[in-house]
Amino acid sequence: xxxxxxxxxxxARARVHPVAYALTLAFAAGLLTLAGPGVGxxxxxSVCQGRPARTVSFATGELRLYRTRHYACALxxxxxxxxxxxxxxxxxxxGGRAAVxxxxxxxxxxPVTVHALNxxxxxxxxxxxxxxxxxxxxx
Numbered sequence: 266x267x268x269x270x271x272x273x274x275x276x277a278r279a280r281v282h283p284v285a286y287a288l289t290l291a292f293a294a295g296l297l298t299l300a301g302p303g304v305g306x307x308x309x310x311s312v313c314q315g316r317p318a319r320t321v322s323f324a325t326g327e328l329r330l331y332r333t334r335h336y337a338c339a340l341x342x343x344x345x346x347x348x349x350x351x352x353x354x355x356x357x358x359x360g361g362r363a364a365v366x367x368x369x370x371x372x373x374x375x376p377v378t379v380h381a382l383n384x385x386x387x388x389x390x391x392x393x394x395x396x397x398x399x400x401x402x403x404x
Contacts, residue, residue: 311329311331311340312340312375312376313329313331313338313339313340313375313376313378314331314333314336314338314378315331315332315333315336315337315338316331316332316333317329317330317331318330318331318332318337318402318403319399319402319403321388321390321397321399322397323390323392323395323396323397324344324395325343325344325345325392325393325394325395326341326342326343326344326352326390326392326395326397327341327342327344328340328341328354328388328389328390328397328399329341329342330356330386330388330399330402330403332381332403334382335380335381335382336378336379336380336381336382337356337358337378337379337381337386337403338356338375338376338377338378339354339355339356339375339376339377339388339390340354340373340374340375340376340377341353341354341373341374341375341390341391341392342372342373343370343371343372343373343392343393344392346371346372347371348371349369349370349371350369350370350371350392350393351367351368351369351391351392351393351394352367352368352369352370352373352374352390352391352392352393353365353366353367353368353374353389353390353391354366354367354374354375354377354388354389354390354391355377355388355389355390356377356378356379356386356387356388357379357386357387357388358379358380358381358384358385358386359384359385359386359387359401360384361379361380361384364377364378364379365377374390374392381403384404385401385402385403385404386401386402386403387399387400387401387402388402
């Protein structure tokens with residue numbers, strides 16, 4: 266095996282014992298096997314930090330709001346993912362400037378995050394011309 270001598274030389278230079286190297290590789294392979302793609306729940310992981318605070322459903326999508334102690338985060342999901350369509354999500358803290366993400370996406374728009382420590386926020390979302398809005402919430 267011509268590549269075997271190169272590996273042995275690299276191990277000798279790195280002063281790594283071949284048994285330790287083999288055990289490390291076996292351990293890494295075992296971890297990858299245990300943490301494969303089937304681990305977890307069927308629900309997707311959110312791109313927003315924090316706990317779910319509010320969900321507003323409307324005809325063509327769903328506006329999701331998340332809250333941490335210092336920040337609020339919003340995103341909009343299409344009810345039927347597919348071809349790119351116009352989407353927009355806006356999040357505004359009381360007394361602050363609104364953060365806006367708009368464009369054409371097939372599944373979701375956002376996330377949008379604003380600093381909202383001790384502040385109320387309001388959010389709006391639009392998917393294919395249909396929209397939903399909240400009043401001042403998360404106070």
